[in-house]
Amino acid sequence: MVGAAIELLVQDLTIRYDNDIALRVDKLEIRKNEIFGIIGPAGSGKTSFLNAINRMDEFNDSMNVQGSINFGGLEVSRVKNVYALRKKIGVVFPLPVGLPLSIYENVALSPRLSGVKDKTKLDEIVERCLIRAALWEEVKDRLHQLGSLLSGGQQQRLTIARALSQEPKLLLLDEFSIAVDPVTTMRIEDVLKELKKEMTVVLVTNLVQQVRRLSERTAFFLNGELVEVGETEDFFTGVVEDQRTRDYVEGRFG
Amino acid sequence: MFQSTELNRRNHSVQKLVSILFGVVTCLLIVPVLTIMTVLVYKGGPNISFEFLFSAPTNGMTAGGIFPALLGTILLVVVALIFSVPLGVATAVYLSEYASDTWLTRLINLAIINLAGVPSIVHALFGLGAFVIFAGFGTSILAASLTLGIMTLPVVIVATRESLQAVPPEFRMACWGMGATRWQTIRKVVLPNAMSGILTGVILEVSRTAGETAPIMFTGAAFFLPFLPQGILDQTMAMSLHLFVVSTQVPGVPETLPYSVALVLVSLVLIMNAASIILRAYVRGQKKW
Amino acid sequence: MNSDKNILVSQDLDVKDSAWYWDKFFQILMFISGVSAIFLIVSIFFFITKEGFSFFFESFSFREFFLSSAWRPTSLSNPTHGILALAIGTASVTGFAMLLAVPFSLCAAIFISEFASGRVREILKVLIELLAAIPSVVWGFIGLSIMNPLIIDLFDVPVGLGILNSGIILGLMAAPIMTTIAEDALKAVPDHYREAAEALGATKWQVTFKVVLPAAKNGLVAAILLGVGRGFGETMAVLMTSGHSINLPTSPFDSVRALTATIAAELGETAVGSEHYKALFTLGILLFLVTFAINLIADIVVKGNKRH
Structure with a gap:
């Protein structure tokens, strides 16, 4: 060390x-x-x-x-x-914040803001981040529902997936x-x-x-x-x- | 175990009395107006037909329809909105999303309160001095609409600001934390969720704008025009002024004609208002977070 | 190895990309829009002053303007510009309207906020809101065509247009606004005030009069002030219902003429730049300053409430 x-x-x-x-x-x-x-x-x-x-x-x-x-x-x-x-720098707050966008858009927001437009690339990022945040299995069939209406625990994992979509170093x-x-x-x-x-x-x-x-x-x-x-x-x-x-x-x- | 004492019972009946009394007074405020509306419908209703709405006044405005006035009001409202909605929304966005509590913000708020509070006839004088004479638009739809737009700007600002502030601050924090700029946050998260509230404000502004008379009297609305306006630098007739004219300025108007004009104008305004109230109720009922 | 990577990061973070510039652009745009409200109110004052200003140097006499009741701007031999009668006209109509509207709208606000419940409250609020939406020219028409014959019949007077008619119409117009603002003020009183008083055994009306009303005092005063401002500035309805004749009134049936109505009625007939035209703009300056003062005071009163 x-x-x-x-x-x-x-x-x-x-x-x-x-x-x-x-x-x-x-x-x-x-x-x-x-x-x-x-x-x-x-x-x-x-x-x-x-x-x-x-x-x-x-x-x-x-x-x-x-x-x-x-x-x-x-x-x-x-x-x-x-x-x-x-x-x-990814941030996760005490209270989970699912943005009032679809689950998909919650995770795709940061890449989109950085200029990623390609649909297959976005699909890939969303899937990868949700998998890594251990949320994919629960939401993969309803990616277009509002992220802000998920349960607290799911929203917190969504928040983490969102942070991961930034590809943070910290x-x-x-x-x-x-x-x-x-x-x-x-x-x-x-x-x-x-x-x-x-x-x-x-x-x-x-x-x-x-x-x-x-x-x-x-x-x-x-x-x-x-x-x-x-x-x-x-x-x-x-x-x-x-x-x-x-x-x-x-x-x-x- | 608890027995109602004499005092308790007396208090209770006083409370009932007070409640009933206040209820009656509240009704007294509303009943006359409902009566008046009934009279408007009763006297003005039978005269309203497709032809009345879509033909021009004839015989020195003692007969015929109201089409030029109806069209004129719509034009005035549309041009006023084109100018005031973007400005009003932007002002509200500044106040809600950018401004901190400084003397400048307080000054802006004071200015908005006064824009709403200055008498409509003063707005008319301003429109005449600034748009008709100084800017050289002449008495025109453009000058009248700008005057109306400035006058009703506070309606959009207040409605937009309220709906922006109803979006929870956590959403902004979450976006900023992701590296979104203030503007990206506003465009992607704040504005979309405030949209229905803004729309409510805009409908309300339509209703206000359509009913105003004094601000357009000297800036763009004419008593009577034999032709329809060809562009925004032309004058136009308007429903509100038309009601004023047929009820006070023209001799020999049949008794029911002004009632019909008034009924159409009131319906226009109230339908818009009701729409905005229904939309607001619908939005409140919708759970998005 | 690591330091190479770090340099890469640092260059990345110092590049202002398009998002950065768009953000600055919109920040400036929104700021300009925000400040435009100040610009607009200042230009209103500027333009009405610009048109009316030279009146002060030419025909303005302080004595005549405020103390004479002779408003004869069109007289060829000796035009006079005394606004006393007009000011009294405005004051009497507004005063009468407030006499009606203040008690009614305070009672209505108390009923809606403290006594009515659930559905009744919602319906009343919607109705009041719709009342506030009726255009002033329609109110004027109602005064002219419905109230006028009614007053003639009821009181056996030759003309039904005057302070009474105008006052009632203006009262009906101002009441919904005052009710809404007063209700907001009452609603702003925290529920724990009410609960604390109720816990001491006070009844609802005792709570209302001893606790809620005093706590909402400033908001209620502001509501009344804004109602006065509304009545003072109202144009079309007053023009159509007050009889519009210059008069120092002695009874509520007398016809009067208001400051606002004078501008509306006469401006169309004046030549731009004439003395009469400038005199009307001078009335506008007066109206602007008075309503500005009313709004300012109302605002300060409400702010005082919040600090409390």
Whole structure:
């Protein structure tokens, strides 16, 4: 593991909403093709961190990001075409969002926006992404129904299929299992284990056991502060430095 | 266990009384108008025929039909829409999708409120000064329609903005997260889902535009024209002005003629309004997310 | 190896593609459209001022304009431009209309928002909305052909066109709008206010009068203000029902003439650029400023409500 290529390098990051600091991170490395877990109670700055990576701060007037986020050797704050940046970064939100388009169009939207017009190519992309998101078998006969009317668990897999259609290098998941049944959660977790062969995954969750199942390394955020980063197993074998991390992992607060 | 006390019972009967009283007052507001509509139908209805709708007035407007006025109203409405719908929708898109809460946004909102609130006769003066004289369109369909379009712009803006804001913000976030630009998000997801709401607003605007009189009196509508307009720089007759003319300006009009004109105009406007209400109800009943 | 790939990515992300430029284009286009509303309202003021402005330097006398009731712009020997009678005409008609419309529409709004339920509420709302859609020229015609003989018969007066007729018609016109806005204001009062009061054992009407009405006060005031604005600016209906004769009224049966109606009736007969023409545009400036002020105040009142 030592010497593995770095996908995301965060240095001296400060995120503010108006004048309140939401998150401060001195240094954080996320390696290529790993599943990186971020745990911490609500309000610890996890979501703000994800929003800063793909520059969603531009849609929130009060949000202000300072410091350096280096993605694939590139400073995200200096990217000239922010839309091209976001295409390289897939996002999955806590609540599943099936767009009010057909299932097919949900997945075909991103390729279409990038200029793919060929029907057979689109068919191929839709099928591949739905298969990889473990949704194909359930929807292959009704691709032209509204994606926004699928069940919550199906919509969340549709969201993942949509993210995959961007062919991202980085996949950000924000508490994806919050509105999803346990069976679907397990299926998505299996999908993620496969996906990390092709991309880097950042998994924000408040389920401590989820990072244990999935991620190699984990960071613990608390009250807008990066408390600790380390091998995930260390969090559970007590080899962590900070007492607060130990307390959180053992469920004493949060 | 719970016995109704004297106080409770009294309160209850007072409540009933208040409720009935208010109901009666509400009906008092509506009943006269329904009566009036009945009179319009009763007096103006029998005179309305295919011929009445599709022939020109004759005998110094004391006989004949209303075709030039009907056609003129349709022309005025269509030209007004061509101008005001794109502008109104774009304004609403700006306010709902781009603008943040700044002094400029507040100023725009204030301007829209005032566009809707300025008296129609002031719009008429503006149309005369700006389009007829300054722009040199003369008294024409173009000048009248522009005046009408500006006057009813707020109707489209308000309806469009409401339907845009009814599209949940999560859809936008999801699109932006995929790397869609703001415009791509608006075109692919936001606008298609607001379309029926926009259509409701447009129908409402048609109904408003068709009924206006003062703004077109000096900008493009004529009391009487012996021929139909040939282009948008011609003058035209219009239903609303025609009603004004036959009910106040022309001597010797048979009593039922203005009733028929009024009935046609009211029907036109109310059918449009009803259509917009039905469409809105239908859209609300449709579950898309 | 890795760095090669990274360079490729970074070049990719710095290329502004057609989507980027289209987005900028539409952003600018939408911004221009948004700002056009301001441009339009400013040009309305500009053009009516442009046409009427020189009146201030030529024939305008503050004393005469506001304090004289002699509106004789067509007099050859001594044209006068006193708007007092016209202003009183407008005020009396609007005032009478509000006397009728305010209580009616507030009661209707309360009934629809607080007492009516389900289907009844929906039907009433649709009816009120349809009422608001009837064009003003049709209202004018109703006043002229239905109300006029009715008033003559009922009150045994020679003419049925005047403050009473105009006021009733204007009241019927303004009521649906005021009802709708007032109902919105009542609906905006959060349900937990009502629930809290009901939990204390208050009856529905107590809740309405002690809790809901005070909470919606500003919205209701705004509704009344906008109703006044509507009545003040109404043209065709007033022109057709008020009798249109210059008069300082002493009874509700008197005929009056309104500011708006004066413009509508006389503008067609004036030569562009004449003194009379400019005087009518000056009336327009006055109407613009007053309605602007009414709308502004209503807006501020509503905003105050929201902050609360």
